[in-house]
Amino acid sequence: MPKISEERRAERREQILEGARRCFAEHGYEGATVARLEAKIGLSRGAIFNYFGSKEDLFVELAVQDTARMSDLWVHEGLEAVVREVLELDPAWLGVYLELVRRVRTDPEFRRRVEERQEAIVPVNRARAEEAQRAGEFRDDLDAREIGAFVNLVLNGLALQRASGDEPPRVELVVGLLEDAIGGRARRRTPARRRS
Amino acid sequence: MPKISEERRAERREQILEGARRCFAEHGYEGATVARLEAKIGLSRGAIFNYFGSKEDLFVELAVQDTARMSDLWVHEGLEAVVREVLELDPAWLGVYLELVRRVRTDPEFRRRVEERQEAIVPVNRARAEEAQRAGEFRDDLDAREIGAFVNLVLNGLALQRASGDEPPRVELVVGLLEDAIGGRARRRTPARRRS
Numbered sequence: 270m271p272k273i274s275e276e277r278r279a280e281r282r283e284q285i286l287e288g289a290r291r292c293f294a295e296h297g298y299e300g301a302t303v304a305r306l307e308a309k310i311g312l313s314r315g316a317i318f319n320y321f322g323s324k325e326d327l328f329v330e331l332a333v334q335d336t337a338r339m340s341d342l343w344v345h346e347g348l349e350a351v352v353r354e355v356l357e358l359d360p361a362w363l364g365v366y367l368e369l370v371r372r373v374r375t376d377p378e379f380r381r382r383v384e385e386r387q388e389a390i391v392p393v394n395r396a397r398a399e400e401a402q403r404a405g406e407f408r409d410d411l412d413a414r415e416i417g418a419f420v421n422l423v424l425n426g427l428a429l430q431r432a433s434g435d436e437p438p439r440v441e442l443v444v445g446l447l448e449d450a451i452g453g454r455a456r457r458r459t460p461a462r463r464r465s
Numbered sequence: 466m467p468k469i470s471e472e473r474r475a476e477r478r479e480q481i482l483e484g485a486r487r488c489f490a491e492h493g494y495e496g497a498t499v500a501r502l503e504a505k506i507g508l509s510r511g512a513i514f515n516y517f518g519s520k521e522d523l524f525v526e527l528a529v530q531d532t533a534r535m536s537d538l539w540v541h542e543g544l545e546a547v548v549r550e551v552l553e554l555d556p557a558w559l560g561v562y563l564e565l566v567r568r569v570r571t572d573p574e575f576r577r578r579v580e581e582r583q584e585a586i587v588p589v590n591r592a593r594a595e596e597a598q599r600a601g602e603f604r605d606d607l608d609a610r611e612i613g614a615f616v617n618l619v620l621n622g623l624a625l626q627r628a629s630g631d632e633p634p635r636v637e638l639v640v641g642l643l644e645d646a647i648g649g650r651a652r653r654r655t656p657a658r659r660r661s
Contacts, residue, residue, distance in 0.1 A: 297567070360570055367563040371493070374556055374630030411638075418634040419642045422622035429621045434570030438614040442607075446615045450646035 282320050285310050286334065289327040294361040298328065298368045325379070328369065333386045340390045344397045348420065349444045355427045356437050363432035405455035416451045423447060478516050481506050482530065485523040490557040494524065494564045521575070524565065529582045536586045540593045544616065545640045551623045552633050559628035601651035612647045619643060 273281075288310030292301045295309075301324065303314050310317060321327045342350045373380050398413040407416055423443065430437060448456045469477075484506030488497045491505075497520065499510050506513060517523045538546045569576050594609035603612055619639065626633060644652045 361567075364567045364570070367566050370563050370625070370629050371557075371560045374560070374628065380630070415634065415638050419638065422626065422634065422639070423618050424622070425625045426618035426620070426622035429566070429625050430618070432570065433566050434576070438611065438618065442611050442615065443618065446646040450642040 278320075281312075281316075285312065285317055285320050286327070286331060288312075289321075290331050290362060293328065293331070293365045294359055298324075298365050325382075328365070329383055329386055332366070332383060336387050336390055340394050343394060348447065349440065351424065352427065352440055352443050352447075355424050356431060356440065358428065358431060360432050360434060363428050366428070367432055402453060405453040407451055407456075408453045411451075419451060420447065474516075477508075477512075481508065481513055481516050482523070482527060484508075485517075486527050486558060489524065489527070489561045490555055494520075494561050521578075524561070525579055525582055528562070528579060532583050532586055536590050539590060544643060545636070547620065548623065548639050548643075549636055551620050552627060552636065554624065554627060556628050556630060559624050562624070563628055598649060601649040603647050603652075604649045607647075615647060616643065 289301070289306060292306050292309040296302075296305055303324075306317060306324070306327075307314055321330060339351055339354065342354055369379075373383065394417060395413055398407060398417055401407040402409040402413060402416075407413070427437065427443070485497070485502060488502050488505040492498075492501055499520075502513060502520070502523075503510055513523075517526060535547055535550065538550055565575075569579065590613060591609055594603060594613055597603040598605040598609060598612075603609070623633065623639070
């Protein structure tokens with residue numbers, strides 16, 4: 270069998286992930302059987318599991334893609350871009366996360382695998398938050414970790430509402446209130462800056 | 466068959482709801498079969514479904530209980546009490562909500578039923594928020610509805626993290642940052658009020 274090129278491998282990897290994402294979104298995690306994954310991806314199970322060891326690996330890799338994209342948006346475009354992105358996510362795909370929440374809580378090995386793969390992103394996000402503190406974009410009287418935890422709460426809330434099909438709040442409202450909570454001297458709400 | 470008293474009926478209704486809540490939490494919504502509901506509640510299916518028409522009715526009623534309790538806390542004890550309550554909720558029970566999120570989004574009839582039963586609570590919460598605005602507890606340059614939407618985002622985010630088994634952020638942090646976002650003249654953050 271000829272060895273396929275690195276480029277071809279990367280393409281095929283992308284094809285598998287993209288098909289798996291659509292399959293999970295359409296059928297849910299449990300409902301995405303191997304036969305359905307094959308049909309959606311357009312490759313045999315042999316080929317698929319040659320790239321990813323298991324269905325679980327596929328999900329973890331997709332979660333890592335999401336986290337990396339969010340981090341990239343945050344680092345290069347800021348908070349508002351991340352809020353907008355969460356509001357654009359496919360509700361059916363978000364539902365796959367919800368399906369696995371119980372597992373994350375009750376299966377320490379699964380949690381460890383998800384967290385381990387995302388570890389590299391944590392310091393990047395933290396460094397960007399600390400930079401925002403120095404620039405007066407974020408308040409500097411709290412640890413950057415705590416600011417990040419609060420932002421995550423709001424983003425998780427948005428994701429959950431989106432997965433439920435709820436009418437989302439205005440982006441300007443969410444970003445404006447977040448800034449009032451975590452903004453630094455350059456963003457602080459003053460009595461003169463009223464909204465209507 | 467003798468007619469049982471109103472009081473006895475109310476007790477039995479409570480017994481059914483309490484058992485159903487434990488059964489859903491333990492087995493998940495899908496996993497809570499009629500046989501398991503009977504075992505946990507300690508009554509026959511005939512008795513159970515004499516009080517509640519279906520498993521779905523049981524869930525809707527439990528969701529209404531939760532919403533009413535949260536509303537009551539908010540009206541009588543304020544925001545911090547609600548935040549504390551969410552952080553105390555049973556993660557396994559929260560998981561049942563997550564299991565039904567997809568259904569809420571894709572089944573308009575189910576959504577309607579859940580929303581309809583909670584309709585009475587909306588104006589009560591709104592009136593309390595408007596009162597908080599008049600008292601300077603909440604800012605008055607936004608509609609009370611928008612303030613409520615933001616608070617809900619944060620509470621939903623907390624619930625999702627709790628269901629995932631994540632380490633929760635400090636209550637004081639969440640309440641403090643919420644107040645900085647939505648607080649009125651009586652609560653506004655000033656440069657003099659720094660946290661460490």
